[in-house]
Amino acid sequence: MREEHLEALSLLHDPVRRSLYEAVAGSGGDVGRAEAAEATGVSRTLAGHHLDRLVEAGLLESGFRQPERRGPGSGRPAKVYRRASGERSVSLPPRDYAVLASVLAGVVDALGAEEKAEEVARAAGARLARGHRGEPVEAVLAERGYEPYADHAGDAGVGAGGRLRLRNCPFHALSQEHPLLVCSMNLALCQGLLEGLGDRPERAELDPRPGECCVSLALPPGSALPPDSKTNED
């Protein structure tokens, strides 16, 4: 077991630190001390103290945001926080599915069995939908760690009504190693999930962009999903 991971995760036992972590992670970008303090209802000083502890533990990363105005009187650059890119996981007893998944991805590659892999992924997506039929897909995706959020921006791409984007890729490490295979399988999985929920599979499309999941979903026109729905509730 990895001591360091366990220690980092145990920091989140503290409710203040936990809500600060969630406020930063859920924002999808840089969050300042003041913002984080406001979101969690603690003082700036206390927020700063806990945020720095989360940085030390490697759960968050910090940087500096330049003030809008330059020159004398514009103030110091503000310290900002974002979710760290590294993964933390602890399993008891020890388990290592990642190595096997990577080997299996290599096997699919070697066999040229991508189409079969997508078929199987689609069926797996439909199975994940079991017991959730009729539920909105964003709820199921949130539960699976995709961190969905609505994007109504003008450049949202394909179709009107905006996109449901997925901030987190649950298969991140594997998708770095075998991007083509893993992203194709993930798309098939999302389509199978939609199908299983009784929704339209074609809502999910490949829509790769840096730093997010490679799939996005068409939002139904007039969709009421809040622009930044919280996704980390348990």
Added chain:
Amino acid sequence: MHLAQLNIAHLRAPVDAPELAAFVELLEPINDLADAAPGFVWRLKESEEDPTATVVHDYGDHLLVNFSLWESIDALWTFAYRSAHLGVLRRRREWFLRMAEPYMVMWWVPEGHIPTLAEAMRRLEHLRAHGPSPEAFTFQEPYESSEAANLPAAAEARK
């Protein structure tokens, strides 16, 4: 140092055949996307006027080559797998034959040096014969530019 990359593909039909029409149509938008991608440095073009002209070479008919320079491995990776290029890659079986051997190779070159296609093909051969090394590597087993800096080939090119 800049990152050089070569990838080759065996076309299922001559590039002007109807089977390849959809692919040829994608050449201009995807090449434009590459040219505008952060970290893009250079790519081998057959023609400045005709965006659908594929590179003419002596390495066999039906062999498509894609040869470019980038500022970093990350920049190339992000373009290849985190842009609309990924969707084109997914359709590769419609247009290209499956290759059992590695078809993509990367290596480091001094900034300002543009390697020849012949060198690029030699790097691919090297990768196929010896596996990944600082002279010829892949995304799965990448090497940093610092690991390549002391290689004789790089020193030669710097002179």
